[in-house]
Amino acid sequence: MEKSLVVILGPTSSGKTSLAISLCKKYNGEIISADSRQIYKYMDIGTGKVPVGKDVSIDKMPGTWKVDGVYTHGYDWTVPGANFTVVEYARKAKEEIESCWRRGKIPFLVGGTGxxxxxxxxxxxxxxxxxxxxxxxxxxxxxxxxxxxxxKILDPIKSQTIDNKNKVRLIRSLEIATKIGFPNTTAILRSEYSRGNGNSTDNNIKEGFSYDNSLVIGLKASNELLYNKVDAWAEAITRSGALEKEVRALLGRGYRESPQMKGLIYDTMVKYIDGETPYESMLERIKFDLHGYIRRQLTWFKRDQNINWFDISSSELDNEASKLIGEFLGHIG
Incomplete structure (x- = not known):
């Protein structure tokens, strides 16, 4: 199928990237990351760009990594503290998608930032x-x-999905709600599509894609399983010392006051490094915040009725997802 796009989404620790890598190898694909934190350089461990405890080959290039043999775009597009908007992200993501098409590759848009x-x-x-x-x-x-x-007062709906530690996003949401006189979630309107048309109503972004040429796969599980998986990941990145080493390096580079250092995981580790929080309290806080983040991600995804959901606890996950993609792309077998 010409100009096809496969989307794999899901909450943190649902295995999106590992599934995408496997499918990219099978279907000649490349990954475009859809994660609002992975765009930042020097932030690899706390954003999940670098697997901890896994022997995976990684070759880093500007804006693109080659992970386990698969090109992954959208990493290190900017630095902490830079003003990098969702519009800029969308433009660069679409450039990478179109580049894949020109080179005969299938683009896989993969991430948890709905x-x-x-x-x-x-x-x-x-x-x-x-x-x-x-x-x-x-x-x-x-x-x-x-x-x-x-x-929560000005835009209660937005407050249910936003990272309450991300100061930049909190300020931007308040700025929009205050300036236009109604909630940000009202300002973010669903585009009207004609079947096969796909023209976005936003003048700042080039025309979007329609579901006529996009397949969206979602990974789901019980909250208990998701929490257990993310807890294990939090244990791995903290007890190995990898996260602390990364955060100390970021502090050494002068990024202490950047908004990204005030966000999920990083703010808590900074408090530990500064001696404000004991180790075990730091670890439990990271787990608690990640659980909340997962709930916010799921809240966003539930809005979309076009997602093809797969349970990660199924032993047939890879085969079932691969079969659906094969049918979508017109492959036989």
Whole structure:
């Protein structure tokens, strides 16, 4: 099938990347990461770019890694603290998708950031609200906790899915809700598609894709299984010392005040390094925050009725997903 796009999404620790690598090898594909944290250089362990405890070959190139023999785009596109918007992400992701098509490759859009995926697919448009530097300056003085409380009042729906430790996103959501006078979730409107048309209503983003040429696969499991898997991962990256080493290196590079260091996992490790949090408390906090992140991811994905869901506890997961993709791409067998 010409210009086909395969999407693999799911919550943290559901095995998206490992499944995608296996399928890319079978169907001559390349991965485009759809993770809002993996775009940042020097942040590899806490974002899951580098597997801990697994013998996987990794070759790093600017903006692209070769992981276990499969090209993966969308890593290291910018540095911590840089203003890199979802529109910029979507443009670069689409460039990589189109590059795959030109080279006869099948692009696999893979990740857990539902908003990024939806923007690339043309299912949502971003609000054209210009930055308000004065308002941002006022909001910057507030803690993440205070910002989150404000957001719950102004946009209760958005507050259910946002990372409540990500100050940049909290401020941007408050900025939009304050400036246009209604919630950010109202400003993010579903694009209207004609069958086979696929033109996005957002003027800032090139035309999106329609479900006529996109197959969306979702990975699911019970919350208990997802929590157990993410807990094991948190144990691995902390007890190995890999996460602490990475965060110390980021601090050494001068990124302490970058918004990404205030977000999931990294903020808690900084507090441990600074002596504010004991080791076991740090580890339990990381697990607690990851559980909340998984719930927010699932809340976002539940909006979409076009996802083909597969249970990761099934021993036939790889075969079933491969069969569906083969049928979608027009392969026999």
């Amino acid at each position: 908003f990024y995926i939806d923007v690339v697919l043309g299912k949502v448009k971003t609000a054209g609200v210009a930055p308000d530097l004065k308002l941002r300056g006022e909001l910057e003085k507030l803690s993440c906790e205070n910002l989150f409380e404000k957001l």
